[in-house]
Amino acid sequence: MKTKETVIEVNNLVKKFGHFVANDNLTFHVNRGEILGFLGANGAGKTTAIRILTGLSKPTSGKVIVAGIDVNKNPEKVKRRIGYMSQRFSLYDDMTVRENFRFYGGVYGLTRKQIRERMRFYLKKLAMESYENMLLQNIPLGWKQKLAFSVANVHNPDIIFLDEPTGGVDPITRRQFWEMIYEVSDAGTTVFVTTHYMDEAEYCERVCIMSEGKIEAMDTPKALKEKYGAKNMNEVFIKIARNVE
Amino acid sequence: MSVSVKIKDLEKSYDKVDALKNLNLEIRPNELFGFIGPDGSGKTTLFRILTTLILADKGTIKVGNYDVVKNYKEIRKITGYMPGRFSLYMDLTVEENLLFYARIFNVNIRDNLHLIDDIYSHISPFKNRRAGALSGGMKQKLALSCALIHKPDLLVLDEPTTGVDAVSRKEFWELLKKMQERGITILVSTPYMDEAALCDRVALMQTGRLMSVDKPQNIVDNFPENILNVKVRKMHPVLNDLLGFEGAERVYRFGDAIHLATRRDAGEMKERIYHYLAEKGYQEITISPLEPVIEDCFLALMENPDK
Incomplete structure (x- = not known):
């Protein structure tokens, strides 16, 4: 269920690499079941922030609470409560669909029975039951991305992080992917997603x-379009990025 | 000098997968030609055959009067190629990368620097920075500079804007237009449908086939369906409610609206959809006819590839 409960809370997050400030005093929160689009130009600091929220990197200062856990104090505990997928890295190409489910389910501490049940559930939903023993490298990209999303959800995480999940994916599959996002969001999973497709920002x-x-702006797409007098999110994005230059 | 590219009966398969199926296409001298399609549509395979890196199973490509097999050395001299993955040397500086490519093509960098000045001026302040430390947009500009340093007649760019943010993408296309003004023939591939409008002509590609080849405006003008742009206050459930609506060819989300394609009279459909949604309790319903965009055409072609 979507609620007003906060599942990500970031206060005064700063991350420096030497003299370079990659994250400059970020403060924001995300609610349960919310779909948050995380946008920015290349090099704006998105990846750095995601690495901190997922417990892969430590902030220089500031407080980050994810799923009720202080990431700085307990990064391993956070990792159990989140799912992650990206365009560049999702599943293992030289393992079958079943082996990928077993590997990730195992990493997240599910029993074999749980893994089997969850895998059946997802393969049925994707109408991919006959693919169970196929190597990932033989599966088209769009389907692979839908599988990767299912695998990232295998342990029912509180939050799922999606880093450009639809890059290069065909326009039909891209839309089916978003239907999957809505579905998990309706069920109460928070979705944290980056994309370069501005229609997806909507x-x-x-x-x-x-x-x-x-953070230059954070609001609903509707409010941002009104605030910047823009027709669509592409215009909002270009206005913000150009203003900063 | 501008060159044409003539592709005839081209076929290529990997193992059992057909990467290219009987491709025929002619690209005119000095054209800015776009190959639009998702991953796996065959764009990269086509470019690799064209740039003489792999051989086709069947068919020919001619660049000007040169054949890709017989005259591969000549073609390499007149072609600038920017592969999909960033292919420069990460541990060399910006300037070292450029010098390296100039040396390979045996050109003097000082003689040719003016050719790339429009682009290189954006990155020359960072000429001592290692390529690996550049942002995505700057890497693309360096790769483009390296592809242009030997003054090619043909420029082949494989997904130069993938993973690049919306602002850098816009800048990159402005640079391509400038290069075209110098007489270069430019072939560019992209998965972003909205970039089709920036090309002189485009080929819409899917699973190794050309579904449509034309000026982008012609593709839109010849689209046989009417598009209705549907908006309501609460967008999320409306898609499911409109799927299978009588008279709708297809229903897809497009940004903050839904595009409903129909072959029926737009006015009559609009009326019916309005009443249907109002009865379902939707509020703030607006429905307006819309000129289709390339992505509407692409979706239609994907569903009915034989039309």
Whole structure:
């Protein structure tokens, strides 16, 4: 269920690499079941922020609470409560669909029985039951991305992080992918998603736009379009990025 | 000098997968030609055959009067190629990368620097930075500079804007237009449908086939269906409610609206959809006819590839 309960809470997050400030005092929160679009130019600091939220990197200062856990104090505990997929890395190409489910289910501490049940559930939903023993490398990209999304959900995480999940995917599959996002969001999973497709920014409940390490804007797509007098999110994005330059 | 590219009966398969199926296409001298399609549509395979890196199973490509097999050395001299993955040397600086490519093509960088000045001026302030430390947009500009340093007649760019943010993408296309003004023939591939409008002509590709080849405006003008742009206050459930609506060819989300394609009279459909949605309790319903975009055409072609 979607609620007003906060599942991600970031206060005064700063991350420096030497003299370079990658994340400059970020403060924001995300609710349960919310779909948050995380946008920004290349090099704006999105990946750095995601790495901190997922417990892969430590902040220089500031407080980050994810699923009720302080990431800085207990990064391993956070990892059990989140799912992650990206365009560049999702599943193992030289393992079968079943082996990928077993591997990730195992990593997240599910029993064999649980893994089997969850895999059956997802394969049925994707109408991919006959693919169970196929190597990932023989599966077209769009289907692979839908599978990767299912695998990232195998342990019913509180939050799922999607880093450009639809890059290069055909326009039909891209839309089916978003239907899957809505479905998990309706069931109460928070979705944290980055994309370069600006039409997809419109599908998010709220959008956060980063530029040069700072949050330049964060609101619903509707409110952002009104505020910047823009027809669509592409115009909003270009206005914000150009203003900063 | 501008060159044409003539592709005839081209076929290529990997194991059992057909990457290219009987491709025929002619690209005119000095054209800015776009190959639009998702991953796996055959764009990269086509470019690799064209740039003489792999051989086709069947068919020919001619660049000007040169054949890709017989005259591969000549073609390499007149072609600038920017592969899909960033292919420069990450541990060399910006300037070292450029010098390296100039040396390979045996050109003097000082003689040719003016050719790339429009682009290189954006990155020359960072000429001592290692390529690996550049942002995505800057890497693309460096790769483009390297592909242009030997003054090619043909420029082949494989997904130069993939993974690049909306602002850098816009800048990159502005640079391509400038290059075209110099007389270069440009072939560019992209998965972003909205970039089709920036090309002189485009080929819409899917699973190794050309579904449509034309000027982008012609593709839109010849689209046989009417598009209705549907908006309501609460967008999320409306898609499911409109799927299978009588007279709708297809229903898809497009940004903050839904595009409903129909072959029926737009006015009559609009009326019926309005009443249907109002009865379902939707509020703030707006329905307006819309000129289709390339993505509407692409979706239609994907569903009915034989039309």
